[in-house]
Every structure is written in structure tokens, then in C-alpha cells.
Amino acid sequence: MINEAMYARGAESSKIREIFTYACERKAQIGADKVFDFSLGNPSIPAPEAVRSSIERSLAECAPEELHGYTPAPGLPAARKAVAASLNRRFGTSYSMGDIFMTVGAAASVSCALHALTSPGDEVIVVSPYFPEYKVWIESCGCTCVEAPAKLYTFRLSVGSIMEAITPRTAAIIVNSPNNPTGSVYSREVLQRLANCLNEVNRSREQPVFLISDEPYRELTYGAEVPWVPDIYKNTVVCYSYSKSLSLPGERVGWVLVPPACFENARAMAAIAGSARALGFVCAPALFQRVVADCVDEPCNVGAYNRNRLLLVNELGEMGYSVVEPEGAFYLWVRALESDAEAFCERAKRFELLPVPSDSFGVPGWVRVGYCVSYDTIVNSLPAWRALMDSYR
């Protein structure tokens, strides 16, 4: 019998992907330069040259049967050691390769972490607005997705709203900073307050509430500090991906870190390995694990995104749009010009502007503008944004 829940997941598809598909079709109709596709988080910055060099070196130096062979399920030791060493250099930690499990990208990281740290019937808290796939993965674990709204208008983390959402069934909280979709970066101070509250809550629980810190945008910031969350709250499992920092979203490679100080870390790590096995992940792609080992400290070219960011924030602001100035990631969160964001996006389509309405992120009335596009796309889109604003006057 065809599974109804899976059918629904496939048939509904994601709103983001739906708009992306429309953008591709529309570009074919009227020309790629006439359509302003702000839907997907597909980096416009090329992968660094070091990625190509790493692939070429592997092809030259490594026998193909070794290069493309199965890796151990937790990943190539060289990749895991390189990741641990890089974290240790940057955050003064003392992780070892045993604390790192290489994954098939951030989606796999979060999916495996959720399967490992929850049981059916549990609740997992997300901060709304949130990346829509969190809800899909949480529900796939048989858990309930509980939304804790961020602060209105600033979209910073609200410790109060998280505390209100906690119940005895709360297994984990997903935090995502730099944030998709708002670009907000959680400060050390607010994370410390969250940790204090969670430590207080944990006193009356047998098992602590886990923080799942989903950090694919860690390197994409414009000056703000991105604190190392396990230093602030010890029961933090970190999920990472090279999709954004190395511009490798299609290659599917990332990791999960279970820090040694985390509650029952060895059991948690075994459960992550078990989740990967149970879901059908055998190992992270082998060639790109070597790329990670070689390129783990490659700097991310945030300059290009910053140029896009400043242009959009300034120009849209001058036109009269309400925007949340992003401190990280490559999304601009813009107030829709009517209460129904879907209707606003339909009208924006008439001007060939394709942002994503906020409803699937769990809040009404806003849109996400992915500025991981070329600078020219942004420059060329400005008259359309102006015309869209004028159409509401």
C-alpha cells in the first residue's frame, strides 16, 4: 500500500522548490536575465579553487578502488581528524575524530540527530520562523513540532517563548544561527540565558533537553560573533554542512558533533550511527570527504554576499520596505506589503520577482529573499521592487 504520509510529503513538495521550479520554467520562457529568482539557498559564489585542486590531487594520487570505495560509516579518519582539529583551533576545544560523524549533508545531520535524540511521542521545539524541513524531519520521527516564536520585528531568539513551549515531553530544541530565514545571529548573552534556563529545567528531569545547533551558515556573517554553542550549553549536538561555506550544496557532505561533555555522549553517538544506518545512509560521499579533509579551513568569500546584502538592505529600505538587517546567512527577511504573504508573492510574480512567502516558515506576512545570487541580479531587480511597491500605493 502506498504510504499516505510519504505521498503527501512528495506531492506537496516544498514551497521553496516549487518557486525554484517556476523560476526555471519562466526563465526558459522570457530569458534568464528577466527573472529575479530569490527562492533557493544555492550559493552563487563558486567553490574555492582548493576544491578543484583537491579533487584533481585525489584523482592523480589515489587508486580509484580506494578513492571511490566505501569509507567507514562514521567517515574517513582523515576527514574526521581535520574537522576536529579545525574546531579545536577555532574554539579552543579538544575534540577528537571520535566526536565527529560525517554525514550526507546538513539535512542528514539534523535528520540523524533527531532520530537519535527523540522517541515517538516526544516534542521538539523550533524557533519560528524556521527552515520548513525541520517540521518534516521532526514529524518523520513521530514527534510533534512545537513552535516558539522569535521576538517580533527583530526576530531574535526569545528565551521566554522557548521556556513557555517546554513540557515534560520536550526532547530537543533546534537552534539555527546564523538563521535561515531571518539572517539573525544569536548573541552569547541570549544563548547563555537560554542555557541557564535549560539547566534549571533539567534539574527536575531525568534526561536533559538537547540543543541541536544547526550551523550551515556559521561562516557567513557580517561582523557578528557566532558563539560556539557547546561551550555555553553542554548538551548541544552540532550539525554542519559544507553546502554554504564551500559552496558544495549538491555534493552532500557535512557532519554531526557530539561533544564529550554532552549527556551520555557515547550512547548519543552510537544512536546517531544507528540512525544513519536505519535511514539508509551508508557513508558520506567518499571523494568529498577527502575534499573536506583538504579544504576544511578554506575561507568563505562572504565579501560578495555582503555586497549583495548592503545593496538590498539600503535600496529596499529607501523604497519603503521593512526589512530585518541580516547579521549572517544570505537571506533578507522582508515585510510583505499586505497581510497575506502568498498574495503578495503572487503580485510580485507579475514583476518577475520570486521571493518565498513566510507561511511555510511558520509565520504570516513576510517573505524571504535569498541574496545568494549575482550582484547584477540584485541591481537589475531594483526597478521591479520599486514597481511592486508603487503598485500598492
Added chain:
Amino acid sequence: MINEAMYARGAESSKIREIFTYACERKAQIGADKVFDFSLGNPSIPAPEAVRSSIERSLAECAPEELHGYTPAPGLPAARKAVAASLNRRFGTSYSMGDIFMTVGAAASVSCALHALTSPGDEVIVVSPYFPEYKVWIESCGCTCVEAPAKLYTFRLSVGSIMEAITPRTAAIIVNSPNNPTGSVYSREVLQRLANCLNEVNRSREQPVFLISDEPYRELTYGAEVPWVPDIYKNTVVCYSYSKSLSLPGERVGWVLVPPACFENARAMAAIAGSARALGFVCAPALFQRVVADCVDEPCNVGAYNRNRLLLVNELGEMGYSVVEPEGAFYLWVRALESDAEAFCERAKRFELLPVPSDSFGVPGWVRVGYCVSYDTIVNSLPAWRALMDSYR
């Protein structure tokens, strides 16, 4: 709370992986040439030169942000078209790219197919001995794994035992030919008898029983015909991977085919897309989707495996071992010299021979010898096999 089921999956690990890990350690102790590791299905034949050329061409011709970018969830059109065209050429079918969903390897193919075609509480039949991960994936769907024994000693498909295992709760049957672990290839005649029986069973059901045909070894045969299963039974979903035919097991790329004639094919395909999404597979690795598009018809160098096969079958047979002559794949199924295969494997270890005991494949008293190793490994292992036999006299 750490999930007990996932913890158990991770802590038990797979027997195959456990022996492989022991082999690595032992090789480090006494030298790689002294240890005869027959545990893993990691091809010893290098990927064809065309794979390297394809990667080099992609690196040279394709902008990195396009090359490594997200692909559509069902895969790059070029890859899906190439797969459909290859199947059409080989099997006289008329599939289109819409019938193909690119996956993160065969494990993802089977896992997604199972999630799509079953609901919790259903039963899925496997033919024992069977690839142990089937049970893990079936149970991850909340289903029961029901074993239908193959015919004793020949290990061919027993239609009778499958029919006995069918109940109103049977959602699907996994068939795997060429077979891991026995090397047996299911004939057209036996598959036709199975199809006739299933068609009969389906008359009294609202929904048909699905066949999930897991075919990573399709190209690895030594003369036997591997019939195209959807031609024989229309409700067949085919799972494939390039791990064996292109020697790319670590790169994780394969596909699921839902043929147009399959029951509710559009809904089934949507459910597969939904399963991939729900489990955390975003897309198959992008660079290797291009490799598939380029290399889909590369011939598999079965000659080398055949040489290994003939040597092992002849020599072990002459020593007095009972073996099942494999018609495909790269495993030899050998009767243990005592009823307890685990004990037999422990004794084999003393001679540095590392086959896999049959218990985790669902039958007692046999071992799997993976001959996807170098010819020299087999030649050098022969005295050890002889000494092992002598130790039982």
C-alpha cells in the same frame, strides 16, 4: 532521550562491518598480505577510466557553482534521461526520465522504496539468506521482516515458501538477483511462476503486493540471463546502484525506477520523493550524477571477478568444501565445517581467513566469502583454507 532502537542499531553495528574493522586492525598488526579479508563487498576492480575522464571534463567545462549546486530532488535531467535511455536500449522498454528517481545509492533506494510502499504494521518478505540491512530498513518503517527460505542447498528462489509467507498484511517482497550472499541468479521461469502466483493473490486484494527488485549486481554475471523483472511482474519497483558496476560504492549514487505500468505509479513515485525528503536525502551527489550520465553504459570488468570465482570454486571444492557455484555477484556461499557458523569463523580467524558467518543473513551453518578481492589474495589464501579444512579432520 536517546532513542533505544537507534542506539541498538548503532551499538550492534553490522557483522560485516565488524569483521572488516577487525581485518583492518589485524592487517596493521601482521601485514596486509597475511590477512585474507573476505568480509566486505568493496570492489577490487578500479572504476573505469571513463569515470575519471567524466570528472575531469566536468571540472573543466562546468562552472563550480553549477557543477556542485543542488540538483532537482529527483536528479539531474541528464542523468535521469541517460538511465532511462540505457534501460530502453537494453530491455526494449520505453521509460522516460519521469520514471527514474536518482538516489544516494542502493541503500537509499531500498530504504525510500520501503518507506513509500509500506505503512507501519505491514509485513515485508525477504528471501533468506538475505542482505542483513534489509531487516534494519524494514523495521525502520515499522514493518515486520518475514523470512521466506530459499531452496536448501541450491539457494534458488522458492515460490512455495514465498506463497506460504504471504498474508493480508504483506505489502512487498524484496528480491535480489544476482543474489547477495549466495550468488544465485533467479531464472525467468521461476520469476514467471512467482508473478503468476502474485497475480492470483492480488485478485482478492485491493492493492497488489509490490516486488522491490534490488539489483546492484545486475551486470555482474557469469553467463546467466538476469531477466528484466518489471516485464514479468508489472508491480515491480527496481532499485539500482553504481557501487558494483562502476566500482563507486563510496560515492553513493543509484536510482529507483517506478515503471509506468506499476500500480498507481504516479502516487508511488511521489511517495518515493516524499520518503527521500522525510528521511533527509536532499539530492544524489551532484558530480556523480554527471558521472552516471556519462558512464551509464560503461562495461563492467566481470572477467577479473570470474577469474577469482573459478579459482575459489575449484580449489575449495577440491579441498572438500561444499560451495554453491555462484552465477552472479561476487560472493561465494560456503558450508561451514561445523553447525555453528560463528564458531567456524572464529576458528578460521586463527588461519587469518575472514569470511562472514551466515547467521546475520538469516540462516545458520554457512559463510559468505566475498571474492571482490585481488587474485593474489585468493591464491595466497588457499593454504590457509586447506589448513582450516585439515583442522577439522
